[in-house]
Amino acid sequence: xxxxxxARSEKDPFRRVRRRGCPFCNDxxxxxxxxDPGTLRYFITDRGKxxxxxxxxxxxxxxxxxxxAVKRARVIALLPFTTNY
Amino acid sequence: MAEAVxxxxxxxxxxxxxxVRPDVDKxxxxxxxxxxxxxxxxxxxxxxxxxxxxxRPLAYPVQHQKRGNYVYLNFLGDGALVAELxxxxxxLDEVMRFQxxxxxxxxxxxxxxxSRTKFExxxxxxxxxxxxxxxxxxxxxxxxxxxxxxxxxxxxxxYDDDGDDL
Numbered sequence: 001x002x003x004x005x006x007a008r009s010e011k012d013p014f015r016r017v018r019r020r021g022c023p024f025c026n027d028x029x030x031x032x033x034x035x036d037p038g039t040l041r042y043f044i045t046d047r048g049k050x051x052x053x054x055x056x057x058x059x060x061x062x063x064x065x066x067x068x069a070v071k072r073a074r075v076i077a078l079l080p081f082t083t084n085y
Numbered sequence: 086m087a088e089a090v091x092x093x094x095x096x097x098x099x100x101x102x103x104x105v106r107p108d109v110d111k112x113x114x115x116x117x118x119x120x121x122x123x124x125x126x127x128x129x130x131x132x133x134x135x136x137x138x139x140x141r142p143l144a145y146p147v148q149h150q151k152r153g154n155y156v157y158l159n160f161l162g163d164g165a166l167v168a169e170l171x172x173x174x175x176x177l178d179e180v181m182r183f184q185x186x187x188x189x190x191x192x193x194x195x196x197x198x199x200s201r202t203k204f205e206x207x208x209x210x211x212x213x214x215x216x217x218x219x220x221x222x223x224x225x226x227x228x229x230x231x232x233x234x235x236x237x238x239x240x241x242x243x244y245d246d247d248g249d250d251l
Contacts (some may be wrong), residue, residue, distance in 0.1 A: 077143040
């Protein structure tokens with residue numbers, strides 16, 4: 001017998017992850033800019049790696065934009081490539 | 086034929102960031118700014134915006150420097166201008182890093198505000214080095230112990246002032 005989503009959440013309520021939409025699709029005024037390391041910092045790990053989509057919650061379009069922005073920011077030393085300096 | 090088509094293309098919009106060494110003096114920074122402006126104008130480009138972001142901490146050391154003076158340019162031009170500009174950045178020893186990004190193939194009519202295309206001189210800051218700070222502290226990710234120390238010194242001064250009043 002297949003378990004429905006609600007049944008699963010009753011069994012283990014803490015497993016349930018609240019799905020939010022892509023923040024950059026919801027808010028047109030926000031954009032991913034490589035010149036703004038403050039915003040990009042939310043989307044890199046403390047080792048400087050780009051956070052995957054399943055964690056960042058971004059849509060495919062904005063995840064691609066994020067990747068380009070982070071890589072550009074790294075070249076111009078606004079974000080680190082790694083943290084072993 | 087190909088030449089004629091090329092000549093009709095509108096200028097593209099680019100932005101460039103270059104990082105000048107933190108230890109340059111005012112004259113050198115003015116020389117760099119003059120050279121950049123010269124290269125852009127000689128290659129039929131138009132500077133539309135120049136911003137000096139000032140001395141900023143680098144996310145990683147570049148040429149053994151932990152800081153750099155960031156200068157942001159926005160200009161109209163073609164690929165030849167970008168190539169010539171980047172060639173000049175490579176020749177200038179004071180420029181540690183540069184990056185050019187194309188913003189638009191056809192920016193349309195751009196109004197240039199002359200007052201915003203002036204290069205600001207980079208002021209040399211003496212005795213500002215604080216190499217004991219970690220990268221996270223310099224980027225402001227964790228509390229800066231130096232800021233804390235300053236407050237403590239201020240408190241001491243206030244205390245002394247009170248003593249003088251008595």
